[in-house]
Amino acid sequence: MIRLTRRLAFALAGLAFLTAPLTALPASAADIKVFAAASLKEALDAAAKAYTATTGQAVVASYAGSSALARQIEAGAPADIFFSADLDWMNELAEKGLIDPATRKTLLGNTLVLVAPADSAATISIGPDFPLAAALGADGKLAMAAVASVPAGKYGKAALTKLGVWNAVAPHVAEADNVRGALAFVARGEAPFGIVYGTDAKAESGVKVVGTFPEDSHPPIVYPIALIKASTNPDAKAFLEWLVSPEAQPAFEKAGFTIIGGQG
Secondary structure, rough: OEEEEEEHHHHHHHHHHOOOOOHOOOOOOOOEEEEHHHHHHHHHHHHHHHHHHOOOOOEEEEEOHHHHHHHHHHHOOOOOOOOOHHHHHHHHHHHHHOOOOHHHEEOOOOOOOOEEOOOOOOOOOOOOOOHHHHHHOOOOOOOEEEEEEEEHHHHHHHHHHHHHHHHHHHHHHEEEEEEEHHHHHHHHHOOOEEEEEEHHHOOOOOOEEEEEOOOOHOOOOOOEEEEEEOOOOEEEEEHHHHHOOHHHHHHHHOOOOOOEEEEE
16 A cells, blocks of 8 residues: 655645644534544535524534544544444443443445546446556556544445455555545546545546445445533534434435434
């Protein structure tokens, strides 16, 4: 695997600013502060806007890789709610006693897709031993979120491993800090292929879906949400309960997520 090129690193600096941790953003103490996986941006922004319009309560969301957000919460960052893209990082916070277990729900589902730039003529059928390495060629990069820590990268590595192609493509992997970084890499044409969520592909007109990974090739893609135990905002729990209610479902469904039903 390789890290991002210098050109890409500079290009992603602006993206990193947009997804910077909440501690870098001005926010009122009364605002509900949500640390959310980068892939949730469009859906959660829409849901928060609807909630604010109804209640007058401001919501400030910080988007990044779930791994980075969890580590910030562990370090004492002032979050009220954590909305993760996998169970592992929520479980880690739970094991350290940092979330309120009574508020934990698994709310959303997603798909994992292979994308190419929108103007690409590439076609490839995803399955056991599919020829992704050959399609990348000698110098082509496969854009992925960090495979050792970020949920999208972990799901992607699991799928490629299950399908028997990980060893062949690993030298071509260009890792980004979060799934939206990988998406941007492909949208700009700096990688012929990338692995992102189905919702990410829907949100970015600069890419097209080449194929969807079989559900049984990776762990289920689920999004748990919970209140941070250290939160002192009396309004945060009401927002969380609203997010898992039928009223918030249209925002997530429009973005392409599936509603799991709010189980713990």
